[in-house]
Amino acid sequence: MENLKIKIGIVDDDLLFVQLLKNYINNDERFEVVLTSTSGQHFLNETDNNALDVLILDLRMANGDGLEVMSAFAQKEADTKIIVLSSFYRRSFMGQMLKMGAHAFLSKEIELEELLNVIHSVYHKGHYFSDEQIDVMRGQLSNKLPEFHAYSKDDLTDREVDVLKLVCQQLSTKEIADALFISPKTVETHKTNLMIKTCVKNMAGLVIYAVQNNIVDANEIVLFDK
Numbered sequence: 001m002e003n004l005k006i007k008i009g010i011v012d013d014d015l016l017f018v019q020l021l022k023n024y025i026n027n028d029e030r031f032e033v034v035l036t037s038t039s040g041q042h043f044l045n046e047t048d049n050n051a052l053d054v055l056i057l058d059l060r061m062a063n064g065d066g067l068e069v070m071s072a073f074a075q076k077e078a079d080t081k082i083i084v085l086s087s088f089y090r091r092s093f094m095g096q097m098l099k100m101g102a103h104a105f106l107s108k109e110i111e112l113e114e115l116l117n118v119i120h121s122v123y124h125k126g127h128y129f130s131d132e133q134i135d136v137m138r139g140q141l142s143n144k145l146p147e148f149h150a151y152s153k154d155d156l157t158d159r160e161v162d163v164l165k166l167v168c169q170q171l172s173t174k175e176i177a178d179a180l181f182i183s184p185k186t187v188e189t190h191k192t193n194l195m196i197k198t199c200v201k202n203m204a205g206l207v208i209y210a211v212q213n214n215i216v217d218a219n220e221i222v223l224f225d226k
């Protein structure tokens with residue numbers, strides 16, 4: 001299983017951008033672009049029989065925007081990780097993007113090599129934050145984002161809290177399992193229970209929850225590898 005390529009989809013209404021990005025990504029043996037589209041609606045019509053690991057999605061498109069695609073994926077409870085890559089990047093939008101189901105929010109000014117690292121990180125870690133975005137979380141998210149969970153921190157088990165703290169330290173499922181002397185399957189069960197209890201959609205939401213509920217100090221969140 002470790003040798004399988006990460007399956008990528010690209011949705012952007014700039015055809016030249018899509019073709020160039022596809023070619024660049026496919027030059028990396030870790031990845032394979034299996035589906036591209038210049039229309040959000042066309043993409044949704046074509047994804048029924050296409051299992052994607054990671055979707056690179058534009059925010060604003062002429063034929064159906066990224067918000068519609070994210071909303072559709074949220075309703076389907078898809079496992080696909082979503083990277084929003086947009087020229088309409090505003091760091092003030094980050095919290096909303098995470099709440100809508102994005103696993104990373106990036107500007108199109110990002111270096112291509114760094115984008116590959118983000119794809120790899122999102123696939124294996126579940127989410128990605130840049131240094132700038134971490135600063136936003138430290139200064140804004142803990143105080144200004146509305147509560148969007150049904151349980152309080154007191155409703156979490158001790159083991160769930162342990163797992164949550166390690167998620168905030170950017171550890172993979174295997175690394176968490178090794179640290180807590182439990183199986184990776186048990187870790188995944190705890191992660192699922194955490195997302196159900198906190199009513200979040202992804203690992204990024206769990207980090208926000210942990211900050212809001214003072215389970216971790218925002219200043220101690222581990223930044224993601226470049």
